[in-house]
Amino acid sequence: MLSLTRSEDPSNPTGLNNEFIYKGKTYPINLSFDTVISFYQLLDDDHFSAEEKIVVAFQMFFGFEPHNADFAVAAFEQINEYLRQNPYGNDDDDDVSNNDMQGNVMKPIKYYSFTQDAEAIYSSFMEQYGINLLREKQRMHWDEFKALFAGLNEKTYMSRIIQIRMRDTSKLEGQELTDAINAQQYYELDENKTEKAREQQFMGFMNTMKAWAQS
Structure with a gap:
Protein backbone atom coordinates (compact mmCIF):
# COMPACT_ATOMS: atom_id res chain seq x y z
CA MET A 1 0.00 0.00 0.00
CA GLY A 89 -13.59 19.05 -5.12
CA ASN A 90 -11.77 17.93 -8.24
CA ASP A 91 -12.85 20.84 -10.42
CA ASP A 92 -10.57 23.88 -10.31
CA ASP A 93 -11.98 27.28 -9.37
CA ASP A 94 -11.37 28.61 -12.85
CA ASP A 95 -13.40 25.87 -14.54
CA VAL A 96 -16.85 26.57 -15.85
CA SER A 97 -19.41 23.86 -16.56
CA ASN A 98 -21.11 24.03 -19.96
CA ASN A 99 -24.36 22.47 -21.14
CA ASP A 100 -24.80 20.62 -24.39
CA MET A 101 -27.79 21.07 -26.73
CA GLN A 102 -29.87 18.74 -24.55
CA GLY A 103 -29.06 20.68 -21.40
CA ASN A 104 -26.77 18.00 -19.99
CA VAL A 105 -23.92 19.26 -17.86
CA MET A 106 -20.61 18.69 -19.61
CA LYS A 107 -17.16 18.35 -18.08
CA PRO A 108 -15.72 21.76 -17.10
CA ILE A 109 -13.37 23.46 -19.53
CA LYS A 110 -9.87 24.41 -18.42
CA TYR A 111 -9.05 28.03 -19.18
CA TYR A 112 -5.37 27.93 -18.31
CA SER A 113 -2.23 25.86 -18.74
CA PHE A 114 0.58 25.83 -16.20
CA THR A 115 3.04 25.28 -19.07
CA GLN A 116 1.73 27.47 -21.90
CA ASP A 117 0.82 30.29 -19.50
CA ALA A 118 4.12 30.10 -17.58
CA GLU A 119 5.19 33.68 -18.41
CA ALA A 120 1.79 35.14 -17.51
CA ILE A 121 1.81 33.23 -14.22
CA TYR A 122 5.31 34.46 -13.44
CA SER A 123 4.25 38.04 -14.16
CA SER A 124 1.11 37.71 -12.04
CA PHE A 125 2.97 36.31 -9.02
CA MET A 126 5.40 39.21 -9.21
CA GLU A 127 2.55 41.69 -9.63
CA GLN A 128 0.39 40.50 -6.75
CA TYR A 129 2.74 38.80 -4.31
CA GLY A 130 6.15 40.19 -5.20
CA ILE A 131 7.29 36.56 -5.66
CA ASN A 132 9.92 35.77 -8.26
CA LEU A 133 9.07 32.20 -9.22
CA LEU A 134 12.49 31.72 -10.80
CA ARG A 135 14.00 32.11 -7.35
CA GLU A 136 11.46 29.73 -5.85
CA LYS A 137 12.44 26.73 -7.97
CA GLN A 138 12.96 23.64 -5.79
CA ARG A 139 11.71 25.69 -2.83
CA MET A 140 8.01 26.44 -3.27
CA HIS A 141 5.80 23.38 -2.74
CA TRP A 142 3.13 22.49 -5.31
CA ASP A 143 0.39 22.94 -2.69
CA GLU A 144 1.61 26.46 -1.93
CA PHE A 145 1.89 27.31 -5.62
CA LYS A 146 -1.66 26.11 -6.32
CA ALA A 147 -3.06 28.11 -3.40
CA LEU A 148 -1.35 31.30 -4.55
CA PHE A 149 -2.41 30.69 -8.15
CA ALA A 150 -6.03 30.26 -7.09
CA GLY A 151 -5.79 33.52 -5.11
CA LEU A 152 -4.71 35.70 -8.02
CA ASN A 153 -7.03 38.69 -8.21
CA GLU A 154 -8.89 39.79 -11.32
CA LYS A 155 -6.41 42.58 -12.07
CA THR A 156 -3.44 40.29 -12.66
CA TYR A 157 -2.27 39.40 -16.15
CA MET A 158 -3.15 35.71 -15.77
CA SER A 159 -6.66 36.47 -14.53
CA ARG A 160 -7.26 38.86 -17.42
CA ILE A 161 -6.20 36.14 -19.88
CA ILE A 162 -8.63 33.69 -18.25
CA GLN A 163 -11.41 36.31 -18.50
CA ILE A 164 -10.67 36.76 -22.21
CA ARG A 165 -10.84 33.01 -22.82
CA MET A 166 -14.07 32.69 -20.85
CA ARG A 167 -15.83 35.64 -22.45
CA ASP A 168 -19.12 34.85 -24.21
CA THR A 169 -19.01 36.52 -27.63
CA SER A 170 -22.46 35.39 -28.78
CA LYS A 171 -24.10 38.73 -27.91
CA LEU A 172 -21.31 41.01 -29.09
CA GLU A 173 -21.39 42.97 -32.33
CA GLY A 174 -19.19 45.12 -34.52
CA GLN A 175 -15.75 46.18 -33.33
CA GLU A 176 -16.35 44.82 -29.84
CA LEU A 177 -16.93 41.35 -31.31
CA THR A 178 -13.89 41.64 -33.57
CA ASP A 179 -11.66 42.71 -30.69
CA ALA A 180 -12.95 39.93 -28.43
CA ILE A 181 -12.42 37.23 -31.08
CA ASN A 182 -8.93 38.53 -31.90
CA ALA A 183 -8.02 38.48 -28.21
CA GLN A 184 -9.34 34.94 -27.76
CA GLN A 185 -7.40 33.77 -30.80
CA TYR A 186 -4.23 35.42 -29.53
CA TYR A 187 -4.51 33.74 -26.12
CA GLU A 188 -5.94 30.46 -27.39
CA LEU A 189 -4.63 27.38 -25.64
CA ASP A 190 -2.68 24.82 -27.61
CA GLU A 191 -4.76 21.64 -27.88
CA ASN A 192 -1.77 19.66 -26.64
CA LYS A 193 -1.78 21.63 -23.38
CA THR A 194 -5.46 21.39 -22.46
CA GLU A 195 -6.54 19.38 -19.43
Missing part, protein backbone atom coordinates in the same frame (compact mmCIF):
# COMPACT_ATOMS: atom_id res chain seq x y z
CA LEU A 2 1.38 3.39 -1.01
CA SER A 3 0.08 6.70 0.25
CA LEU A 4 1.14 10.31 -0.02
CA THR A 5 1.57 11.72 3.46
CA ARG A 6 2.25 14.99 5.20
CA SER A 7 5.78 15.21 6.44
CA GLU A 8 6.72 14.85 10.08
CA ASP A 9 10.32 15.74 9.27
CA PRO A 10 11.53 18.67 11.44
CA SER A 11 13.39 20.03 8.41
CA ASN A 12 10.03 20.52 6.70
CA PRO A 13 8.18 22.84 9.13
CA THR A 14 5.31 23.42 6.70
CA GLY A 15 4.26 19.79 7.00
CA LEU A 16 3.31 19.83 3.33
CA ASN A 17 3.19 16.51 1.51
CA ASN A 18 6.66 15.29 0.60
CA GLU A 19 6.74 11.62 1.56
CA PHE A 20 5.44 8.37 0.13
CA ILE A 21 4.91 5.25 2.19
CA TYR A 22 5.07 1.95 0.35
CA LYS A 23 4.94 -1.36 2.20
CA GLY A 24 5.96 0.34 5.42
CA LYS A 25 8.94 2.18 3.94
CA THR A 26 9.05 5.97 3.60
CA TYR A 27 10.38 7.60 0.42
CA PRO A 28 10.97 11.36 0.15
CA ILE A 29 9.41 12.87 -2.97
CA ASN A 30 10.16 16.17 -4.68
CA LEU A 31 6.87 18.06 -5.01
CA SER A 32 8.21 21.52 -5.76
CA PHE A 33 6.02 23.43 -8.21
CA ASP A 34 8.68 23.45 -10.94
CA THR A 35 9.12 19.67 -10.69
CA VAL A 36 5.39 19.16 -11.25
CA ILE A 37 5.34 21.59 -14.19
CA SER A 38 8.45 19.95 -15.67
CA PHE A 39 6.63 16.61 -15.42
CA TYR A 40 3.72 18.05 -17.43
CA GLN A 41 6.21 19.31 -20.02
CA LEU A 42 7.83 15.88 -20.14
CA LEU A 43 4.50 14.22 -20.98
CA ASP A 44 4.20 16.58 -23.96
CA ASP A 45 7.80 16.13 -25.15
CA ASP A 46 8.14 13.96 -28.26
CA HIS A 47 11.93 13.88 -27.97
CA PHE A 48 11.62 11.15 -25.30
CA SER A 49 10.30 7.66 -25.88
CA ALA A 50 7.57 6.38 -23.58
CA GLU A 51 10.09 4.20 -21.75
CA GLU A 52 12.50 7.12 -21.32
CA LYS A 53 9.72 9.24 -19.87
CA ILE A 54 9.19 6.66 -17.12
CA VAL A 55 12.83 6.85 -16.06
CA VAL A 56 13.07 10.65 -16.29
CA ALA A 57 9.78 11.20 -14.44
CA PHE A 58 10.81 8.85 -11.65
CA GLN A 59 14.13 10.63 -11.30
CA MET A 60 12.28 13.97 -11.13
CA PHE A 61 10.11 12.95 -8.23
CA PHE A 62 12.21 10.38 -6.38
CA GLY A 63 15.80 11.05 -7.41
CA PHE A 64 16.52 7.50 -8.59
CA GLU A 65 15.58 5.16 -11.42
CA PRO A 66 12.66 2.77 -10.92
CA HIS A 67 13.68 -0.83 -10.35
CA ASN A 68 10.47 -2.11 -8.74
CA ALA A 69 7.77 -2.04 -11.41
CA ASP A 70 4.88 -2.48 -8.98
CA PHE A 71 6.16 0.41 -6.85
CA ALA A 72 6.50 2.64 -9.92
CA VAL A 73 2.93 1.97 -11.08
CA ALA A 74 1.48 2.48 -7.61
CA ALA A 75 3.53 5.66 -7.14
CA PHE A 76 2.33 7.37 -10.28
CA GLU A 77 -1.26 6.34 -9.77
CA GLN A 78 -1.05 8.10 -6.40
CA ILE A 79 0.79 11.09 -7.86
CA ASN A 80 -1.93 11.51 -10.48
CA GLU A 81 -4.63 11.37 -7.82
CA TYR A 82 -2.73 13.88 -5.69
CA LEU A 83 -2.16 16.37 -8.52
CA ARG A 84 -5.87 16.32 -9.37
CA GLN A 85 -6.95 17.14 -5.84
CA ASN A 86 -8.43 20.54 -5.08
CA PRO A 87 -9.81 22.00 -1.83
CA TYR A 88 -13.32 22.35 -3.29
CA LYS A 196 -8.12 16.74 -21.65
CA ALA A 197 -4.88 16.32 -23.60
CA ARG A 198 -2.88 16.17 -20.38
CA GLU A 199 -5.14 13.43 -19.00
CA GLN A 200 -4.75 11.45 -22.23
CA GLN A 201 -0.98 11.87 -22.07
CA PHE A 202 -0.92 10.66 -18.49
CA MET A 203 -3.07 7.65 -19.37
CA GLY A 204 -0.64 6.79 -22.16
CA PHE A 205 2.23 7.18 -19.70
CA MET A 206 0.49 4.88 -17.20
CA ASN A 207 -0.33 2.28 -19.86
CA THR A 208 3.33 2.15 -20.87
CA MET A 209 4.37 1.81 -17.24
CA LYS A 210 1.89 -1.03 -16.64
CA ALA A 211 3.10 -2.83 -19.75
CA TRP A 212 6.66 -2.46 -18.45
CA ALA A 213 5.59 -3.83 -15.07
CA GLN A 214 4.07 -6.91 -16.71
CA SER A 215 7.05 -7.59 -18.97
